[in-house]
Each structure stands twice: as structure tokens, then as C-alpha cells.
Amino acid sequence: xxxLRISDYRKRLEERALHPLLHTSKGYxxxxxxxxLVIGWGAFAYSNQLRQGLIVTGMRDRISWGxxxxxxxxxxxxxxxGTLISAILRVTKAGWRTPITRMAEFITVVALMVGGLMPMxxxxxxxxxxxxxxxxxxxxPLLWDVFAITTYLTGSIIYLYLPLIPxxxxxxxxxxxxxxxxxxMFYRVLSLxxxxxxxxxxxxxxxxxxxxxxxIPVAVSVHTVVSWIFxxxxxxxxxxxxxxxxxVAGAIFSGMATLILLMAILRKVYHxxxxxxxxxxxxxxYMLAGFTLIMGYFNASEYITSGYKMAxxxxxxxxxxxxGPLAPMYWFYAIGGLxxxxxxxxxxxxxxxxxxxVAAVLVxxxxxxxxxxxxxxxxxxxxxAYPPSSYAPSWVEWSVMAGAFAGFSLIITVFVKVFPLLAVxxxxxxxxxxxxxxxxxxxEPEPALEPVPxxxxxxxxxxxxxxxFGHNPGGDHGGAx
Amino acid sequence: MDERNKVDRGKPRDRDNVRQRDALSxxxxxxxxxxxxxxxxxAGSGLAVVTAAARAADKPGPTGGDHLxxxxxxxxxxxxxWAMVIDLRSCDGCQSQGTPPQCTTACIQGxxxxxxxxxxxxYEHELPGGGTQFIPTPCQQCxxxxxVNVCPVGATWSTPEGVVLIDADRCIGCRxxxxxxxxxxxxxxxxxxPKPPEAAFAQYHPERNFPLRKxxxxxxxxxPDLARAGRLPYCAQGCPNQAIYYGDLEEDLATxxxxxxxxxxxLSENQTYRLKEDLGTKxxxxxxxxxxxxxxxxxFKHGRKPTEWPWMKNLxxxxxxxxxx
Ligand code: SF4
Ligand code: SF4
Numbered sequence: 179x180x181x182l183r184i185s186d187y188r189k190r191l192e193e194r195a196l197h198p199l200l201h202t203s204k205g206y207x208x209x210x211x212x213x214x215l216v217i218g219w220g221a222f223a224y225s226n227q228l229r230q231g232l233i234v235t236g237m238r239d240r241i242s243w244g245x246x247x248x249x250x251x252x253x254x255x256x257x258x259x260g261t262l263i264s265a266i267l268r269v270t271k272a273g274w275r276t277p278i279t280r281m282a283e284f285i286t287v288v289a290l291m292v293g294g295l296m297p298m299x300x301x302x303x304x305x306x307x308x309x310x311x312x313x314x315x316x317x318x319p320l321l322w323d324v325f326a327i328t329t330y331l332t333g334s335i336i337y338l339y340l341p342l343i344p345x346x347x348x349x350x351x352x353x354x355x356x357x358x359x360x361x362x363m364f365y366r367v368l369s370l371x372x373x374x375x376x377x378x379x380x381x382x383x384x385x386x387x388x389x390x391x392x393x394i395p396v397a398v399s400v401h402t403v404v405s406w407i408f409x410x411x412x413x414x415x416x417x418x419x420x421x422x423x424x425x426v427a428g429a430i431f432s433g434m435a436t437l438i439l440l441m442a443i444l445r446k447v448y449h450x451x452x453x454x455x456x457x458x459x460x461x462x463x464y465m466l467a468g469f470t471l472i473m474g475y476f477n478a479s480e481y482i483t484s485g486y487k488m489a490x491x492x493x494x495x496x497x498x499x500x501x502g503p504l505a506p507m508y509w510f511y512a513i514g515g516l517x518x519x520x521x522x523x524x525x526x527x528x529x530x531x532x533x534x535x536v537a538a539v540l541v542x543x544x545x546x547x548x549x550x551x552x553x554x555x556x557x558x559x560x561x562x563a564y565p566p567s568s569y570a571p572s573w574v575e576w577s578v579m580a581g582a583f584a585g586f587s588l589i590i591t592v593f594v595k596v597f598p599l600l601a602v603x604x605x606x607x608x609x610x611x612x613x614x615x616x617x618x619x620x621x622e623p624e625p626a627l628e629p630v631p632x633x634x635x636x637x638x639x640x641x642x643x644x645x646x647f648g649h650n651p652g653g654d655h656g657g658a659x
Numbered sequence: 660m661d662e663r664n665k666v667d668r669g670k671p672r673d674r675d676n677v678r679q680r681d682a683l684s685x686x687x688x689x690x691x692x693x694x695x696x697x698x699x700x701x702a703g704s705g706l707a708v709v710t711a712a713a714r715a716a717d718k719p720g721p722t723g724g725d726h727l728x729x730x731x732x733x734x735x736x737x738x739x740x741w742a743m744v745i746d747l748r749s750c751d752g753c754q755s756q757g758t759p760p761q762c763t764t765a766c767i768q769g770x771x772x773x774x775x776x777x778x779x780x781x782y783e784h785e786l787p788g789g790g791t792q793f794i795p796t797p798c799q800q801c802x803x804x805x806x807v808n809v810c811p812v813g814a815t816w817s818t819p820e821g822v823v824l825i826d827a828d829r830c831i832g833c834r835x836x837x838x839x840x841x842x843x844x845x846x847x848x849x850x851x852x853p854k855p856p857e858a859a860f861a862q863y864h865p866e867r868n869f870p871l872r873k874x875x876x877x878x879x880x881x882x883p884d885l886a887r888a889g890r891l892p893y894c895a896q897g898c899p900n901q902a903i904y905y906g907d908l909e910e911d912l913a914t915x916x917x918x919x920x921x922x923x924x925x926l927s928e929n930q931t932y933r934l935k936e937d938l939g940t941k942x943x944x945x946x947x948x949x950x951x952x953x954x955x956x957x958x959f960k961h962g963r964k965p966t967e968w969p970w971m972k973n974l975x976x977x978x979x980x981x982x983x984x
Contacts, residue, residue: 231850231873232832233980239775239847240983242834302832302847302874309812309831320811320835412805412841412938561843562796563782567983 184613188606191453192352195598195605198448199349200356202595213588220581223574224299232302234574240567241557245575246300249582251425251549252432253293254327254404256542259433260286261334262397265390273611274461276604277453280597281444282437283338288589289436290331292582297323299578319410322403330393330400337389339368340382344603347372364596401429408556414491416556424476431469432545438462438538440590442531444599453600456531463534466541467523470516477512491559494566503568504555507547515544739820740908741881741943742922743895744931745795746915748949749902751956752781752793752963756899759964762795765897766879767968770868773852774968774979778844778868778879779894781963790958792950795903797894798823798844798879799934799942806836806845815876821943822881824865830875837876841938845878846982853977855970881943891916900954908943 227234237244260282267275297320298304314321346369354362372378405425408416418424438459445454484492499508519537522528560566571579753760760781772778779797786792801807804823807815814830817823837845851873858870866884868877882892886905890896895903895916906913906922913922925931931945950958971977 231848233850233978236984238849238980238982238984239837239845240843242837242847297833300833302834302849303830306812306829306831309814309829313812313814313829315811315813318809318811318835320809320833324811407835408838410809411839412940413838557838561841563784563794564843564983569984 184606184610187609191600191606191609192348192602194448194450194452195345195600195602196349196353198594198599199596200353206591206595210588210591213584213591216584217581217588220578220584223577223581227299227574227578228304234572236570236572236575238567238569240560240564241554241569243300243553243557244569245550245571245579246296248546248550248553249579250293250296250300251404251553252546253289253296253582253586254401255425255429255432255545255549256436257286257289257293257330257334257433258397258401258426258429259289259437260284261330261337261393262286262430263434263437265337265393265397268386268390269394273608274458276608277450277600278437278441278458278462279341279604280338280599280601281440283334284590284593284597285433285436285440286334287331287338288586288593290327290334291589292586294327294331296582319403319406323407326396326400326403330396333389333393333396337386337393340386340389341601341604342368342597343370343372343382344374345598345601346370347374348602349598361596398426401426408552411556413556413561414559415495415552418480420476420480424480427469427472427476428545428548431466431473432542434462434466434469435538435541435545438466438534439542442535442538444594448594448599450599453605459531459534460529463523463529463537466534466537467520470520470541474512474516477516494559495555498555498558498566499551504551504558507551511544511548511551514540515548737909739883739886739910741800741820741822741883741886742906742908742913742945743797743800743881743892743943744904744906744913744920744922744925744929744945744947746902746904746929746947746949746953747792747794747951748947748953749900749951750781750793750795750898750949751900751951751954752783753899754951754956754960754963755954757964759967760793760795761897761899762894762903763897763966764969765893767966768970769893771855771857771870771970772868772968773854773871773977774971775982776846776877777966778846778877780966783961783963786950786958790950791961792948792958793963794934794946795894796842796844796934797944798881799842799940799944800879800881802941802943803939805839805841805940809835809839811835818883820883822866822883823878824880825868825876825878826865827863827868827872827875827877830872832874832876834876841935841940845876847876848873849980850978853971853974853979855974 235244235246264275264279264282268279298307301307310321310324314324316322346365350362350365350369354365357365402422402425405421409418409421411417441454441458441462445451481496485496488496498504519541522533522537554569558566558569758764762779763777763781766772766779767777770778779795782794782796783791784794800821800823802817802821804815804817807817807823810816811833812829812831814827815823815825815836832847834847837847848871852871854870861867861870863870863872864884866880866882868880871877882890885892886907891905891914892903895905898915901915901917904913904915904920904925906920908922911922913920913925926945929947931947933942933945950956952958971979
């Protein structure tokens with residue numbers, strides 16, 4: 179069997195993972211420059227809003243939330259890509275996850291930072307934001323959001339950081355001579371004196387195991403309370419006990435789609451084909467397809483139960499959704515966001531990486547539109563005898579939105595240069611484990627550099643977090659340096 | 660149940676403001692009345708007791724705990740429970756006079772509310788059969804107020820008298836309350852609102868809603884300061900048909916400026932209802948069903964004159980906005 183020796187595998191992996199930290203192309207600077215430009219434009223638009231007030235937006239009394247709150251829900255939604263998906267995969271010990279968890283966790287942290295900013299941008303008096311602390315009322319759903327999001331952000335940063343510690347140590351030991359002193363110090367400090375000792379490994383494994391379990395309820399609670407901003411009101415489509423679960427499902431759904439996109443981009447740019455395999459895309463594609471069914475189920479439950487009775491404002495709401503002004507968005511969501519992605523994964527010829535990518539793009543757009551029609555549609559239902567209002571975002575809102583997306587991309591772009599993209603030690607551990615298993619499976623030759631078998635093979639063989647499994651057979655990890 | 664939303668706001672700042680506010684509110688009222696903007700007679704008899712209470716409040720005396728209001732400074736421990744009854748039988752949307760609804764105008768003039776703010780707004784509601792009725796709609800002063808429940812900073816709260824107020828100095832402009840209010844009764848100042856010259860001398864107080872601030876919510880405040888001074892709210896003063904009764908559930912009295920009624924009896928005998936009663940918001944604004952028949956309105960005569968903001972005529976080119984986008 180001509181598979182790579184573990185030590186060679188590890189060496190190549192390290193090279194690949196650390197490569198972006200050392201080499202920066204011209205294109206990278208161009209991208210950063212472009213993103214900064216867009217962010218600057220968004221900041222300029224926002225400064226306009228600061229000066230003149232929210233009058234520069236398309237929002238008014240009747241439809242008093244718009245694109246900003248849509249983006250808030252959307253970004254908090256995609257933040258579920260990371261931590262939740264990676265934690266669930268970790269807890270269920272799905273071995274194939276190892277090369278993608280880091281990226282997923284990046285998305286979480288960045289999306290939370292950007293998403294958390296949105297309600298602040300939406301405030302009429304951002305100069306009084308300290309009132310949330312000075313006079314915060316725990317009875318308000320907005321305050322629940324403040325608590326939930328800060329908890330989730332803190333938890334996600336810890337959860338991102340823990341598996342980074344050995345990788346920081348790797349950076350410290352491997353590339354210290356080739357980077358600026360500042361970066362060197364950064365790695366030294368953040369690696370917390372990691373020496374790969376069995377005791378350290380044991381504690382890290384315990385900490386990660388705990389965080390993986392703790393973060394799941396936190397993540398679920400976050401999107402539940404985001405939905406409660408709407409569900410705690412008495413408005414027709416929002417006043418819905420199912421909203422929490424619906425939002426959580428939508429969050430995971432759009433989170434996976436975003437993860438797929440990011441994986442595709444980074445794999446292409448940094449040539450990670452050896453680690454991020456087609457199978458990863460397909461696995462996530464299957465999960466995506468599963469979630470189209472869950473989302474469809476929620477929609478069906480909502481529309482059938484309220485459509486059967488047609489009580490109160492339901493007829494108006496149905497009309498605006500199915501053939502009124504929101505209908506194009508709704509139908510794009512229902513068909514482009516649920517049916518088509520489901521079909522792509524169902525039909526064998528489209529069940530490819532390209533297919534998964536198309537599905538992911540569709541789902542991302544659809545979920546953004548879904549957030550939009552939930553926010554705007556809920557406010558559009560007239561409360562009294564007045565004609566329905568309309569809302570169209572102004573150039574300021576569009577610009578801030580562009581700035582937010584650019585900010586999201588920029589932080590990820592910078593992260594890529596500072597943190598190893600792959601969780602090197604986890605990927606290596608997973609590979610080692612697979613290699614150790616191989617002799618038991620004589621009949622199944624494993625091709626070189628194929629460390630990622632399908633998840634189902636994993637189920638019977640719990641792995642990795644067991645501390646005693648850290649004996650490092652390659653022996654070339656730089657712990658002793 | 661009613662207790663749960665009552666946030667006691669007896670902070671020093673509020674207490675200090677009480678006297679100044681009283682002085683100012685009277686001065687302001689005289690100014691408005693003197694200018695002839697609202698030349699409406701004020702009801703005397705029905706609110707005599709109220710006036711007495713207000714007078715008692717002006718004297719230095721024991722402060723009745725931490726309460727916000729001077730009325731509480733009497734030895735009585737009873738609280739006002741302000742309420743409003745709108746007799747839709749007498750409301751014709753000011754069709755017969757051919758003017759914009761005068762309650763709205765009076766409110767706008769009294770508070771210098773800028774366009775497009777109509778804290779009391781006349782909705783024309785369709786009746787079965789094709790006719791319409793006019794429903795003057797102030798803030799309903801809910802006793803289980805969804806707006807208060809959701810405010811993250813306590814910038815909107817129920818006073819012990821049952822009035823929902825907004826502190827424009829605390830509000831962060833998140834508009835959570837606007838999403839929560841089921842009556843479309845909260846207004847946002849989307850930019851620095853146009854102000855009359857008087858604003859330069861007035862001190863802000865939540866009970867008066869003046870001067871307005873940028874980037875915060877506002878709404879009908881039920882004019883408890885006028886009531887304590889023995890006057891009816893501007894809207895009740897303004898209504899030419901005396902369709903709006905205002906009074907105190909505790910004292911069981913209300914008046915429209917002409918008649919004085921025993922509130923409990925009046926409410927019961929006239930099949931009063933409250934808007935969207937099924938939501939459980941428990942408003943303090945009651946309606947007597949009708950379509951202006953008492954003043955001879957034909958329900959099939961549709962439409963009313965659009966609202967105007969007369970005081971703004973002097974502010975050419977002031978920056979305003981619209982309510983719906
Ligand atoms: S807009 Fe102001 S009053 Fe309304 S909920 Fe927000 S902070 Fe409270
Ligand atoms: S009518 Fe609206 S603003 Fe007034 S108390 Fe009720 S919920 Fe609040």
C-alpha cells in the first residue's frame with residue numbers, strides 16, 4: 179500500500195495549512211483594497227444617516243423595520259453555520275468534519291460580529307446605546323437578544339480558540355522566523371505555552387468536549403430569541419408559537435449554505451483539494467436537502483393552519499405573500515430556495531460539487547429574501563383602517579448593506595492570513611486514526627491522501643477527543659522545539 | 660395584572676421637573692388659547708374635583724411616596740385612573756363643518772406636533788352594508804400595554820395613573836414598541852422635527868410631549884397634566900360635537916365639556932367596547948358604537964378633510980416625512 183506515511187502526510191498538511199499565512203498574492207491586496215472601499219462607502223452612507231436621522235432610509239412609521247433588521251436576522255442566521263454545525267458534528271463524532279470545522283467556526287464569529295452591529299445601525303439614537311446597560315429591562319425581547327448574542331459570541335470565540343491553541347503552537351514553532359515580530363508574539367502568546375504534553379491534550383479535549391455540548395443550546399437559544407423579537411408582538415404573521423423553531427431551522431439552513439460557499443472559495447484559492455474533498459460538499463449538500471424538507475414542513479404547517487381558518491388578517495397576509503408585492507420573493511424562496519436545491523440533491527446527475535454550489539447560492543439568496551419578507555411582510559399588514567404601506571430600501575440602506583457584506587468578507591479574508599485554515603492537528607489525528615484502522619480492512623485499499631471516509635464508517639468508531647489517543651506516532655510535531 | 664407594568668419612576672429628575680412642568684404647561688396652554696388656535700371653552704363643573712386636587716398639589720405638602728405626579732402629593736392615597744370614552748354617535752369626522760377633524764387639529768396645535776404626527780387620528784372604518792364610521796383613535800392607554808412590555812430600556816412605561824408615557828430622553832429609537840403596538844399609535848421622529856419658536860423656552864417633560872426629539876418615538880400622552888389642572892385634553896376641548904369624554908375611573912366621573920356622567924353607568928348603559936378587545940391589551944379608551952347619527956351624519960357620506968398642521972404654516976420648508984413609505 180503506497181499511502182503516505184503519517185509523518186509525510188502531516189508535513190504536507192502543515193505546509194498547505196500554513197501556506198496562506200506566509201504567502202500573500204497581489205490579488206489578495208486588491209481584494210482587501212476593494213473591500214475597504216466598499217466598507218468606506220457604507221460608512222459614508224451611515225454618516226449621512228447619523229447626521230440626518232433615519233429619514234434617509236426607506237423606513238417610516240408603518241413599516242418601521244427594513245433592510246437592517248433583515249440583515250440582522252440573516253447574519254445571526256448564518257452564524258449557525260459554524261458553531262452549531264461543527265459542534266453537532268463533533269458531538270456525534272462525524273470524522274469527516276475535521277477539515278471544515280475551522281471555517282465553520284470562523285463564519286460564526288464573523289457573522290455574529292457583523293449581525294450584532296445591525297440593530298445598532300438601525301437605532302434612532304445610537305448615541306444612547308449605553309441605556310441598554312444603564313436601564314436594561316430583562317422583560318424586553320431585545321435585551322434577551324443582547325444577552326444571547328453576547329453569550330453566543332463569547333462562547334463561539336472560545337470554541338474557535340480552543341482547537342486553535344495547538345495550531346498556534348505550530349505556527350509559533352514552524353513559521354516564527356518567517357513572519358513579523360508582532361505576529362510572532364501573537365502566536366507565542368495565544369499558544370499559551372502549548373507543548374503537546376499528554377496533560378495539555380487531556381485538558382484541551384475536556385474543554386472542547388464541554389464547549390461543543392454547551393454551545394449547542396446557546397446557539398439554539400440565540401435564534402429563538404431573535405425570532406421572539408417578532409413573535410412577542412401581536413401582529414398577524416409574527417404572532418406564531420412556531421416562530422422560534424422555524425428561525426432556528428432557517429438559521430442552520432442558511433448557515434450550511436454559507437459554509438458551502440466559503441469552503442468552495444477557500445478550497446479554490448488555497449488549493450485545499452486534498453483536504454476539502456468533494457465528499458464534504460456532498461455531505462453538506464445532503465444536509466441542505468434535508469433542511470429544505472424541514473423548512474417546507476414549517477411553511478406548510480404555518481400556511482395550512484392559518485389558511486384553513488383565515489382568521490383576522492390572515493387573508494391579507496396570504497394575499498401579499500402569494501400574489502401581492504411580496505409574491506416574487508416568496509415564490510423565489512419556495513421554488514428556488516426549497517424545491518430546486520432539494521431536486522439538485524435528489525437527481526444523480528446534478529448531485530455534484532457544482533450542483534451543491536448552485537444549491538448553496540440559491541439557498542443563501544432565498545433565505546435572505548425570506549428574512550426580508552418576514553420582517554417587511556409582518557409590518558405591512560395594516561393594523562387599522564389605512565391602506566397598506568410600501569417599503570423600499572434607500573441608497574443609504576443598500577450602501578450599509580454592501581458595507582456589511584464587505585466587512586464580513588474582509589474579516590474572513592484577514593482571518594485567513596492569521597489563523598491556519600484547517601485544524602491541522604485534528605485533521606492529522608483523524609488521518610492517523612484512519613491509517614491505524616486500515617490494516618484491519620485488507621480488502622479495502624485506501625488510496626493515498628484519502629483521509630476522509632464517509633461519515634457512516636465513523637459511527638461505530640468513536641475518535642479523537644479521547645485524550646489517550648494523542649501519542650503522535652509521526653513524532654515530528656514541534657512540541658519539543 | 661395591571662400592576663405588573665407599572666414602573667415607578669420616582670427619580671429625582673422627574674420629581675424636580677414636576678413643578679416646572681406645571682408652571683410651563685399652564686403658560687403654554689394660555690399661549691395657545693390666547694393665540695386663538697383652539698378657542699374652545701373648557702369644561703368647568705365636571706372637573707371641579709379634579710381642579711381641587713390639582714390645587715392641593717400646588718401647595719407644599721407631604722409627598723405621597725415616590726410618585727411622579729403632584730396629584731399624589733395630597734393626603735389621599737387614591738390614584739387617578741384616567742379614562743376616555745368616545746361617543747361615535749356624535750363623531751362625523753367634522754364632515755358637517757367641512758374642516759379637518761378638530762380633535763386632531765387641537766391636539767396638533769396644543770402640542771406643536773409636526774407633520775405627519777396625529778397622536779389622535781381619525782380612521783374611517785367600513786361598516787357592513789357599505790357605509791362608514793369615523794373612529795378617533797388616540798393611544799389606547801392599554802393597561803396591559805404591549806409597547807411597555809417590549810421596551811428594552813424602560814423608556815416607555817405605565818404611570819400609576821394608568822397612562823403610558825415615553826421618555827424621549829431615554830428612548831434609544833429601536834422601534835420595538837412600534838412593532839408591538841397593535842393600534843398603530845406610536846410615531847417616530849425620523850429626523851430632527853420642526854419646532855416652533857416656543858420650543859426654545861420649554862423644558863421637556865414626558866407628560867407634555869414637547870419639544871420633540873430626533874430619533875425617538877412619541878404618542879398621545881392622555882394629557883394628565885391638563886386634567887390635573889382641571890382641563891380637558893386638547894382633543895376633547897377641540898371636538899365641536901363633544902364626542903370625547905374624559906375622566907377618572909376612580910372618581911367615577913367623566914365629562915365632554917358639556918355633560919358630566921357617572922363613568923361606570925355611562926360605560927355600561929351604552930354598550931361601550933374597546934378596540935381589538937380580544938387582544939387583552941385592556942385599553943382605557945372606550946367607544947360607544949355609532950356613525951355620527953347624533954349629529955345627523957349619513958353613513959354613506961364618505962371621506963373627511965385631510966389633516967392639517969396649522970402651526971407649521973410659519974415654518975416654510977421645514978423637513979417633514981410621511982407615515983407610510
Ligand atoms: S423605540 Fe424607544 S420607547 Fe420604543 S421600545 Fe425602543 S427604546 Fe423603548
Ligand atoms: S395603544 Fe399602543 S402605544 Fe398606546 S398603550 Fe396601547 S400599545 Fe402602547
